[in-house]
Amino acid sequence: MEHTAPARPLFEERESAILAAARELFQREDWELVTIDEIAAKAQIGKGTVYKHVASKDELYARLAMEIDRRLLARIEAIDDAAPPLDQLAAYTAAFWQLADLPPEERNLMQYCGRVSFRRRLPVPMRADWGMIEQQLRDRLLAILRAGVNAELIEPRPDDLLLFGVQSALHGAVRLAWRSGSGTGRPERTAELTRFILMGILTKQGRKQLKKGLALSP
Known part of the structure; x- marks a missing residue:
């Protein structure tokens, strides 16, 4: 048979x-x-x-862009949550910064799919799935920042403000790299981006730890 x-x-x-x-x-x-x-x-x-x-080309674009975000999430989830908070934040920054090295076709997709008007055209279930991935990225970052606050290394602030500052720096740096076509560039750029982010949120104790060279070699 x-x-x-x-x-x-x-x-x-x-x-x-x-x-x-x-x-x-x-x-x-x-x-x-x-x-x-x-x-x-x-x-x-x-x-x-x-x-x-796929019901449309927009859905196809979204599928590919979601794949990129899933790859990022996998790198973020691999960060050791038992490591010191500043080292975790450095590792998060390094993982996110790798987006700057996306090939042109993926970079174009991410910029195109990042438009609010594009997201609104997607089916509700797809928007929900994508939103869940982005929420997981935010949740992991927030957990790292809260750990830093609890260790008195990061200034205590409302969650939304903690996230706003760090996410703005990360997204802004990646978009600048995309526009310039420079990618991540020299290895020390990762350390410089980490230092820039940390200096805006660290306590006095946190700055002392930063001066010892911690959190700059994820």
Whole structure:
């Protein structure tokens, strides 16, 4: 008796092929003009099959951008939560700063998908899934900052203000690197970014620890 293969592995295989094809085609300078027909042809599947996986090109953009955020989250979750708070924050900064080295096609996607108007066009479940990833990133950062406050290394402030300052510095630095095309540049830039962030939130005791060279070699 002949058995058919489970449908789920085939579905996942096709989805991987679609995302890989889109990722390759988006390397073009006119990446925003890439069509679903081109993606289907590159993936060697029918156009109708593509629409079984994504309802629009916006959803395809979002899938790829969410993959990038998941990679970042994996690096963040690998940080040792038993390490000293300032070392954890340095490791978080270093992991986030790696976004500056994204290849052009991924950098373009992240900037495009970061627009509020783009997010609003996405289906509610997809927005919720993406929001959950971003919330996990914020929660991990907040846990590190609270640990620093509890250790009297970071000035006590409301959670939203603690997050605002650090996130603004991180996102601003990455976007500056994207605009200049410099990437992360010299290795010491990571230490300089960490120092810049820390100097805005450290207590006197925290500054003393920073002067000892801690938290600058994640």
